[in-house]
Amino acid sequence: MSALRVGRISALNMYPVYHGLEKAPQGNLEFIDGVPTQLNDALLAGSLDVSAVSSIAYARNAESLQLLPVASITADGAVDSIQVFSNVTFEKLRRVAVTPHSATSVALLRVLVGDAPAPFVPLEGDPEDALSDVDGVLLIGDEALTSLRAGLGRYRTDLAEVWRERTKLPMVFAVWAARRDSALENPEQVAMLGEHLSSAVADYAEDPETVARAAAARFPFPLDYVRSYFRRLRYEFGPAERAGLEHFLELSRSAGLLTDVPRLAA
Numbered sequence: 047m048s049a050l051r052v053g054r055i056s057a058l059n060m061y062p063v064y065h066g067l068e069k070a071p072q073g074n075l076e077f078i079d080g081v082p083t084q085l086n087d088a089l090l091a092g093s094l095d096v097s098a099v100s101s102i103a104y105a106r107n108a109e110s111l112q113l114l115p116v117a118s119i120t121a122d123g124a125v126d127s128i129q130v131f132s133n134v135t136f137e138k139l140r141r142v143a144v145t146p147h148s149a150t151s152v153a154l155l156r157v158l159v160g161d162a163p164a165p166f167v168p169l170e171g172d173p174e175d176a177l178s179d180v181d182g183v184l185l186i187g188d189e190a191l192t193s194l195r196a197g198l199g200r201y202r203t204d205l206a207e208v209w210r211e212r213t214k215l216p217m218v219f220a221v222w223a224a225r226r227d228s229a230l231e232n233p234e235q236v237a238m239l240g241e242h243l244s245s246a247v248a249d250y251a252e253d254p255e256t257v258a259r260a261a262a263a264r265f266p267f268p269l270d271y272v273r274s275y276f277r278r279l280r281y282e283f284g285p286a287e288r289a290g291l292e293h294f295l296e297l298s299r300s301a302g303l304l305t306d307v308p309r310l311a312a
Contacts, residue, residue, distance in 0.1 A: 049076040050228075050235045053085035053097025057187035058272070059127055060098055060119055060220070061261045062254070063281055066246020074235065081147040081187070082220065095228035096239055098220045100149035105295050108308035112229045112236075114222040115310065117243040118283040120290070121206035122216040125278045128206050129190045130155065131173065131199030132182030136208070143169040143176045144184040150219045151186050154205050157297045158212070174198060191267065191275070215290035221283065247281045 054064055056079040067075065078085075078094060086103040088094045090110070098119065104111055121128070128151050132139060139159065144152045144166045152166065169176055173183045173193060182201075185193055194202060209217045222243060229236045250257050258276055262269040280287075288310050298304040 049074055050232065050239060051076050051078060051093070051095045052239070053077075053089060053094045053099075054079045055082060055085065055098055055187075055220075056080060057127075058191065058261060058265045058267065058275065059187060059279060061265070062250040062257045062276060062279075063098075063117060063119075063243065063246045065257050065260055066249045067242055069246075069249075070239075070242040074238070083147055083149055086149060089223070089225060092225065092227075094225075095232070096222065096224040096236060099223050101218050101221050101291055101294070102153040102298060102303065103149045104221050104223050105298070105304055105306075105308055108306075110226055111223040112226050113308075113310065114224060114236075114240045114243065115283050115288075116240050117222050117247050117281050118218050118287050118291075119220040120216050120218045120280050120282070120287050121210075121278060122280065122286075123210045123278070124204040124207035126194055126204065126275060127187050127190045128154070128204065128219070129186075129194055130182045130184050130201075130203040130205065131177065131193060132201045132203065133177060133199065134181050135201055136203040139181045141165050141167065141180045142182045142184055143167050143173075143180045145169050145186050145189070147189075148184075148186040148219075151184060151205060153298055153301075153303050154209065154217065154294070155184055156303060157294070157301050158205060158208055188265065195271075209294075213290070213293055215293055216280075216286055217294065218283075218287050218291040221291070250281065 054077040085097045089097045295307045
């Protein structure tokens, strides 16, 4: 039986889950690293069997994907790693250079700017240089964390914080999904991966300190910062996460970013 090809987001934010997955029998899993948009594309192209996938990308392709409703990457307030760095206040944004690495964050920004959307252009090159030509830049993950610590821009807007203030709901940035054909061909392997994901989430909740120390040894951030950052994230996919995701997808449909809202498995 061939190994299940699993996408691995190469950033600090999902490390607690992958730390747990490393305990799984490695002959059964083959990890392939990438940023979220790369993994989205690889999953849809058939280069991966299962991956964490941007929540908006899952919704757009739900007919070919099977949701694994056991884990997510979710923020319930300010998260630091989804940031608009700008020269003007958030309400005055007119032109934004957006990261090519995230699908959900770009959709969330479009939802949050409302009826008079700012023009979005692809971010190319250095974010600090880009700020000389646009009002703001949208960054995610480790790049956002590094830029936040460096004090990029005059204003910083945490999109997860804005979402929480407006909706009172958590924001689900990514879910886990398998290709439907892979799930049909390898049902036991996909089910086992779901169990490993559940165990990884539970293990992190039980012992976050061990995971934080391992992450600080692997990523270029101090241990105290890693601890604080991880406390801003959660990895379950329970009723609160489902409600937050459903609301985000409904607003995305209203904004013309999504044709249909898929039913989320209970």
